[in-house]
Amino acid sequence: MFEKEPGRTAGLMHSAGQRAPRQPSIKDIARLAHVSHPTVSRALHNSPLVRPETAEKIRRIAAETGYRASAVARGLVTRQTRTVGLVVTTVSDPFAAEVACGVEQTANDYGYAVFLADSNADPKRERSVVQELAERRVDGIIVTSSRVGALYLPLLKQLNVPIVLVNDQFPGAFVHSVMIANRAGSRAVMKHLIGLGHKRIAYIGDRNGYQSDVERLASYKQALAEAGIEFDAKLAVKGNGGTATAIKAMNGLLDLDRQPTAVCCYNDMTALGAMRAIHARGLRIPADISVTGFDDLFFSGYLDPPLTTVHQPMRRMGEIAMENLFKLMSGEQSVAQAEVKAKLIVRGSTGKAKTARGLTPKSRRR
Amino acid sequence: MFEKEPGRTAGLMHSAGQRAPRQPSIKDIARLAHVSHPTVSRALHNSPLVRPETAEKIRRIAAETGYRASAVARGLVTRQTRTVGLVVTTVSDPFAAEVACGVEQTANDYGYAVFLADSNADPKRERSVVQELAERRVDGIIVTSSRVGALYLPLLKQLNVPIVLVNDQFPGAFVHSVMIANRAGSRAVMKHLIGLGHKRIAYIGDRNGYQSDVERLASYKQALAEAGIEFDAKLAVKGNGGTATAIKAMNGLLDLDRQPTAVCCYNDMTALGAMRAIHARGLRIPADISVTGFDDLFFSGYLDPPLTTVHQPMRRMGEIAMENLFKLMSGEQSVAQAEVKAKLIVRGSTGKAKTARGLTPKSRRR
DNA sequence: AATGGGGTCGCACAGGTGTGCAATAAGGAG
DNA sequence: CTCCTTATTGCACACCTGTGCGACCCCATT
Numbered sequence: 165m166f167e168k169e170p171g172r173t174a175g176l177m178h179s180a181g182q183r184a185p186r187q188p189s190i191k192d193i194a195r196l197a198h199v200s201h202p203t204v205s206r207a208l209h210n211s212p213l214v215r216p217e218t219a220e221k222i223r224r225i226a227a228e229t230g231y232r233a234s235a236v237a238r239g240l241v242t243r244q245t246r247t248v249g250l251v252v253t254t255v256s257d258p259f260a261a262e263v264a265c266g267v268e269q270t271a272n273d274y275g276y277a278v279f280l281a282d283s284n285a286d287p288k289r290e291r292s293v294v295q296e297l298a299e300r301r302v303d304g305i306i307v308t309s310s311r312v313g314a315l316y317l318p319l320l321k322q323l324n325v326p327i328v329l330v331n332d333q334f335p336g337a338f339v340h341s342v343m344i345a346n347r348a349g350s351r352a353v354m355k356h357l358i359g360l361g362h363k364r365i366a367y368i369g370d371r372n373g374y375q376s377d378v379e380r381l382a383s384y385k386q387a388l389a390e391a392g393i394e395f396d397a398k399l400a401v402k403g404n405g406g407t408a409t410a411i412k413a414m415n416g417l418l419d420l421d422r423q424p425t426a427v428c429c430y431n432d433m434t435a436l437g438a439m440r441a442i443h444a445r446g447l448r449i450p451a452d453i454s455v456t457g458f459d460d461l462f463f464s465g466y467l468d469p470p471l472t473t474v475h476q477p478m479r480r481m482g483e484i485a486m487e488n489l490f491k492l493m494s495g496e497q498s499v500a501q502a503e504v505k506a507k508l509i510v511r512g513s514t515g516k517a518k519t520a521r522g523l524t525p526k527s528r529r530r
Numbered sequence: 531m532f533e534k535e536p537g538r539t540a541g542l543m544h545s546a547g548q549r550a551p552r553q554p555s556i557k558d559i560a561r562l563a564h565v566s567h568p569t570v571s572r573a574l575h576n577s578p579l580v581r582p583e584t585a586e587k588i589r590r591i592a593a594e595t596g597y598r599a600s601a602v603a604r605g606l607v608t609r610q611t612r613t614v615g616l617v618v619t620t621v622s623d624p625f626a627a628e629v630a631c632g633v634e635q636t637a638n639d640y641g642y643a644v645f646l647a648d649s650n651a652d653p654k655r656e657r658s659v660v661q662e663l664a665e666r667r668v669d670g671i672i673v674t675s676s677r678v679g680a681l682y683l684p685l686l687k688q689l690n691v692p693i694v695l696v697n698d699q700f701p702g703a704f705v706h707s708v709m710i711a712n713r714a715g716s717r718a719v720m721k722h723l724i725g726l727g728h729k730r731i732a733y734i735g736d737r738n739g740y741q742s743d744v745e746r747l748a749s750y751k752q753a754l755a756e757a758g759i760e761f762d763a764k765l766a767v768k769g770n771g772g773t774a775t776a777i778k779a780m781n782g783l784l785d786l787d788r789q790p791t792a793v794c795c796y797n798d799m800t801a802l803g804a805m806r807a808i809h810a811r812g813l814r815i816p817a818d819i820s821v822t823g824f825d826d827l828f829f830s831g832y833l834d835p836p837l838t839t840v841h842q843p844m845r846r847m848g849e850i851a852m853e854n855l856f857k858l859m860s861g862e863q864s865v866a867q868a869e870v871k872a873k874l875i876v877r878g879s880t881g882k883a884k885t886a887r888g889l890t891p892k893s894r895r896r
Numbered sequence: 897a898a899t900g901g902g903g904t905c906g907c908a909c910a911g912g913t914g915t916g917c918a919a920t921a922a923g924g925a926g
Numbered sequence: 927c928t929c930c931t932t933a934t935t936g937c938a939c940a941c942c943t944g945t946g947c948g949a950c951c952c953c954a955t956t
Contacts, residue, residue: 565905565906566905566906566907567906568905568906568907569904569905569906572905578903579903579904579905580904580905581903581904581905584904584905603911605911606910606911606912606913607910607911608911609911
């Protein structure tokens with residue numbers, strides 16, 4: 165029929181209106197090699213059950229044809245899709261992006277593919293993407309810095325699939341996780357600031373109840389106490405991990421009767437906003453105010469001044485999460501929760517404390 | 531047999547050593563509803579061929595069981611996996627991350643899942659991830675700012691799958707793409723700088739041969755020509771789109787006998803590095819040197835000073851790419867290449883030109 | 897009452913791959 | 927020469943879902 169039609173357009177419209185011509189299947193290879201399809205399957209898996217010459221011939225034909233076994237058919241019979249789902253609030257977040265990078269690399273090394281499930285911090289979408297992963301029959305799931313996690317955690321459990329969390333904000337919900345040493349990191353920052361003579365140190369945190377914030381704030385308070393500095397509730401404010409909110413929070417701190425001489429920020433994004441607010445008022449960093457962050461995102465070392473912060477091995481954390489997920493998927497139940505070290509990186513945004521305006525610490529005591 | 535074993539550990543070790551208990555299948559639902567499995571299939575697809583009450587009953591049972599049809603089995607029979615592959619050099623790159631965000635959102639809206647294929651700019655891995663996508667039988671592919679693209683482009687074509695490129699660096703290889711208006715964007719930047727009186731304007735580009743760089747550099751030259759400013763080859767240097775290289779490049783420019791009064795950077799990452807280099811020498815922006823970027827990444831407005839740059843609607847570009855891919859997948863061959871507008875965002879990093887040291891433009895002419 | 901038609905439902909098969917088991921052939925031991 | 931062992935290969939089935947087609951029932955029409 166087709167041959168009756170003149171012209172050469174027919175050859176180009178392969179996918180116009182209908183499906184593309186199907187990929188070569190294992191049976192096609194079998195026919196070309198004059199064997200049965202199970203033999204092809206075995207040959208391609210380097211099974212010792214097939215005669216070397218036959219196997220060689222089959223492999224050659226497969227290579228020439230560009231044949232690649234369908235992972236979906238294999239998944240159906242194997243009951244393993246060799247896929248994992250990566251749930252993030254948004255890949256726009258540099259932290260999530262770095263973790264994703266590590267996860268993807270490691271998964272790829274093991275022959276696994278990763279489904280990117282971006283919830284965009286929308287609870288409705290959050291549920292839908294997880295449902296989607298369930299339908300896709302992923303072998304495992306990694307969730308990074310889940311914020312609205314509580315909403316769909318039961319749903320995740322129902323999936324009956326291994327799950328590893330990265331910097332979970334709701335600890336206890338799952339057994340397996342990779343966490344940064346929040347306390348040690350925050351403590352190192354505070355020691356550093358106190359060592360520079362700061363006594364009025366502010367803290368811009370995340371939303372209430374987030375585990376990272378809880379732990380970092382706790383270390384902040386503890387460090388103050390150990391240094392004999394009284395905790396001032398007005399200096400510990402809430403942010404949301406973003407720049408815009410950080411600006412508002414910082415402005416609030418600058419409006420205080422007695423401005424802080426240092427600001428300890430929940431993360432680098434918050435520090436970015438805080439620095440902007442400080443500069444906008446014509447104040448200098450660190451001459452007037454020192455600023456610290458947490459995460460050590462790619463831009464932090466390039467700010468003016470470069471940001472003193474806590475380095476978080478985000479990519480490595482993604483790798484560890486994936487490695488642990490593999491152990492889980494292969495049946496190991498013994499995988500514990502991993503904690504990675506937090507390392508203080510001192511740069512230019514911190515300096516010696518400016519003495520309080522007109523008031524020495526002593527005179528204030530009276 | 532199992533009942534002979536005492537203790538309650540057996541119930542917990544579902545995945546220890548062997549596979550998890552299989553998910554309920556369509557046949558399980560059929561048995562519970564006392565119908566055949568095709569009826570279940572039809573009921574769940576809201577087919578009019580099944581009696582309303584029967585359908586209702588089936589849907590109820592399915593909901594109670596938490597049944598979700600296996601996308602892999604469906605994919606096998608349908609020959610459509612409802613998945614797309616997203617190839618990026620690295621999601622660590624904020625540009626790629628934003629595009630990924632747009633792609634994922636749109637795909638999700640259509641019930642598609644996206645495989646994240648991160649090549650990490652490694653040619654070997656680049657090939658392997660694409661091979662992987664082929665095995666997975668993705669319905670379509672999106673490639674962002676492909677750099678080593680030429681290496682595996684033939685491989686992509688062989689897949690016989692619709693492909694959409696975002697900011698392709700090797701135009702002509704594929705028909706369908708989404709591009710930023712490089713020329714218009716770069717031109718707007720140059721007009722802005724020239725309008726501020728700058729005459730010695732440097733350009734820090736990307737590697738040789740990348741389309742974005744070629745076009746932006748061309749507009750740079752053209753704008754100079756139109757303003758009657760002679761092109762100085764020493765002022766147009768190469769970078770690689772990253773901060774570290776940008777610092778070196780900027781230092782080279784600052785070492786020149788006659789420093790530029792403005793630097794037009796290929797992108798924001800480059801500008802980030804350039805600003806660092808300038809600040810490191812104690813020079814002021816824009817008092818001593820104006821700096822411009824391209825992309826308008828999330829941090830650009832928060833730098834000190836905030837960066838004048840060209841806004842690129844990255845997320846929207848991801849959405850458009852995905853929308854066009856859908857059209858392609860549904861058989862439309864008419865999808866043209868899309869070009870999105872580039873918008874100049876003037877911030878604080880650009881200002882009036884400092885007069886050249888000891889030399890007026892006129893005296894130089896002589 | 898016979899016929900026809902529409903509404904419901906199940907049978908059977910396809911889609912591509914992996915694997916247990918049987919079948920066949922070849923070769924060696926008795 | 928016969929029997930047994932080993933090497934090699936094919937048959938048949940399973941995995942789970944979607945769909946064409948036939949079967950059946952019920953009701954209205956002639």
